[in-house]
Amino acid sequence: MAIIEHTTIATPPVADRQEERTLVSAAAGATSLTIKEVTLHPGYEGRLHSHNVDIAIMVMSGAVQIVDDDDVRTVRAGCTLLAPPGRPHKLINALWTPVQLMVTYPSNQLETSYLE
Numbered sequence: 283m284a285i286i287e288h289t290t291i292a293t294p295p296v297a298d299r300q301e302e303r304t305l306v307s308a309a310a311g312a313t314s315l316t317i318k319e320v321t322l323h324p325g326y327e328g329r330l331h332s333h334n335v336d337i338a339i340m341v342m343s344g345a346v347q348i349v350d351d352d353d354v355r356t357v358r359a360g361c362t363l364l365a366p367p368g369r370p371h372k373l374i375n376a377l378w379t380p381v382q383l384m385v386t387y388p389s390n391q392l393e394t395s396y397l398e
Contacts, residue, residue, distance in 0.1 A: 284311045288319075299326040299375075308390040316390060320383040322346060322375040330372045332365070334393040337385065339363040339373075344381030347374040370397055 286305060293303045299322065306317035330349065345358040349372045350365075357363060365371050375381050 286310055296323060299323040312390065314388055314390065316385075316387050316392065318385045320385055322373060322381045322383065324375055324378050324380065326373070326375040328372040328374065329396050330370050330398040331394050331396045332368050332370045333387070333395075335367055335387050335389045337363075337365045337387045339365070340384040340386070342382040342384055344375075344379050345377055346381045346383070347376055348372075349374065372398075 288305060291303050291305060293301055295301075301321040301323075302318055304316065304318050306312050306315055340362045341357050341359050343359050345356055347354055347356050348363055350369070354374075363371075
C-alpha cells in the first residue's frame, strides 16, 4: 500500500487563474484512480466540456459556479458536484476569493471533449 505525503508534491505555478496538483495517479501506483487538488482563482472561467467517466468535484473551501444544461448554480464548501460521463459542464469563479476543489475520477487517462 502506498502512502502519499501531500507536502512532498509541488504545486505548479498559477496558469490561466488556476493551480492543479495531482495527488493520486499512475505515477503513484494507481491503476484506475486519479485525485487532483485544484484551486480556481477569482476570474477563472473554464470551457464547456464533458468527460468519458464520472467526475466528482468536492468543494473544499470557497464557492464556485457550475454551468450545467444552461443552468448556473453556486455551489459552496461542503458539497460535491457529480458529472456523469458525457454530461456537459463548466466551472466559473466569479467571486473575490479562491475556491479549492478535490477532483476524483476512476481512470488514469481522462478524455475531455470541449464544446466551446
